[in-house]
Amino acid sequence: MKLLEPISIGNLKLKNRMVMAPLTRNRATNTLPQAIQATYYAQRAGAGLIVAEATQISPMGQGYPHTPGIHSEQQIKAWKNTTDEVHKAGGLIFLQLWHVGRISHSSYHGGKLPVSASNVKNEGNIMYPDFSYKPSDESPRALETSEIPALIEDYRQATLNAKAAGFDGVEIHAANGYLIEQFLRTGTNKRTDAYGGSLENRLRLLKEVTEAVISAWGAKNVAVRLSPNNAEGSRSDTNPTETYSAAAKLLSPYNLAFLHTVEADVGNTKASKLMREAYKGTHLVTGGLTKESGEKLLEDGVADLAGYGKLFISNPDLPDRFKQNSPLNDWDNKTFFGGSEKGYTDYPSLKESQALA
Ligand SMILES: Cc1cc2nc3c(=O)[nH]c(=O)nc-3n(C[C@H](O)[C@H](O)[C@H](O)COP(=O)(O)O)c2cc1C
Known part of the structure; x- marks a missing residue:
């Protein structure tokens, strides 16, 4: 099975091609990961690579809340426990x-x-600090051009911090409607400076952030996540195929650890194929992948690597289960966001399930 074959990316040797996708779980205390995060991620160390939560x-x-x-120094120290x-x-x-x-x-x-x-x-919902999930009652403030260098510097410093915390690399989140994507898409980017208007300008923040992050660590330890599928409302783009193939082409020469494509429509491979064509590299x-x-x-x-999100939430030993063709635990979406060990560190491994039987 290809999924279980090793692969090298940059200087890293992955024992298989199954990646645990980034999953926000809202269980940090005052922005600090705790012992329970270390347990949760260590339980899933059978993945070829884990991309830890945003x-x-x-x-x-x-x-x-609770991300x-x-x-900060405290956060670096707190993460070190997980990476160790x-x-x-x-x-x-x-x-x-x-x-x-x-x-x-x-x-x-x-x-x-x-x-x-x-x-x-x-237009969509946001999650308030008390976990209520409803539309926002306010509009964002447009960043001044003069504020952008400090933003890019935050990405560079965060990369140095991640390295100091013992991570093996970083993935720049440029997907799913967040800030970098807000610059990429015509629906959210109405700027008239060097960061808006033309396609080249909309791609500029992605380019400059990627270069800053590479300058902090080297391209072999840097990945980028993009979600090329179009979206509703103001998150839409007038020509996502053009925007995203240009983004992939822009990233291609950097020789990154990998490009990570989010395939939003389960069973569809349109976005993945578009990215594969435009991006030369890992x-x-x-997105909705099964073993098959x-x-x-x-x-x-x-693809060279296959990412699994929800299946890794409920199956800490997912590669073993694929190898042995074993049944999979179902996930419980009520315990995705917030809470404690329930639905987090208490999904049984195969061995534990067998011991219980
Ligand atoms: C609970 C949950 C949290 C998520 N958090 C993140 C995140 O922090 N960063 C991110 O890029 N995507 C996040 N995603 C999206 C996943 O990485 C993944 O793309 C999605 O779950 C589809 O893959 P799957 O069908 O294998 O679960 C999250 C998804 C879920 C279900």
Whole structure:
């Protein structure tokens, strides 16, 4: 099975091609991962690579309750415990670098409005600090051109911090409607400076962030996540095929650890194929994959790595289960966001299930 074959990316040797996709679980305490996060990730060290949950690069980058950060000494120290435990368990772990942009609320920022490419309101729900999930009652503030160098510097510093915390690399979160995507898409980017208007200008923030992150660590330890599928409302783009193939072509020459494509429509491979064509390098695809469809993506050469999100939530030993053709645990979406060990560290491994039987 290709899924279980090893692969080298940059200087890292992955024991299989199954990647645990980044999963926000809202269980950090005061932005600090705790012992329970170390346990959770170490339980999943059988993945060829773990991409740890989206982690804010600055206080303004936060838009959900109880998410971790990577912008303070305390956070570096707290994460070190997780990376140590994953390494002890034989795993590899990247950190996903996150700035939510407009998917936030002033209640996270002492009354200051969230920032974005432009003053375009998000029509979807946001998660308030008390976990209520409803539309926002405010519009973001457009970042001044003069503020962008400091934003890029936050990504660079967060990369140095992730390295100091013992991660094996970082993934720049440029997907799923967050800040970098807000610059990429015509629906959210109405700017008239060098970061808006033409396609080249809309891609500029992605380019400059990627270069800054590479300058901090080297391209072999840097990945980028993109979600090329179009979306509803103000998150839409007038020509996503053009925008995203240009983004992939832009990233191609950097020789990154990998490009990570989010395939939003389960069973569809349109976005993955578009990215595969435009991007010359290691390609990770995530989105509704099963053992069979993940294997097929690798067989067909659409991807080199297959990402699994929800299946890794409920099956800490997912590669073993694939290998042994064993039944899979179902996930419980009521325990995805927030809470404690229930639905987090208590999904049984195969061995534990057998012991219980
Ligand atoms: C609970 C949950 C949290 C998620 N958090 C993140 C995240 O932090 N960063 C991200 O890029 N995607 C996030 N995603 C999207 C997943 O990485 C993945 O793309 C999605 O779950 C589809 O893959 P799957 O069908 O294998 O679960 C999240 C998804 C879920 C279900």
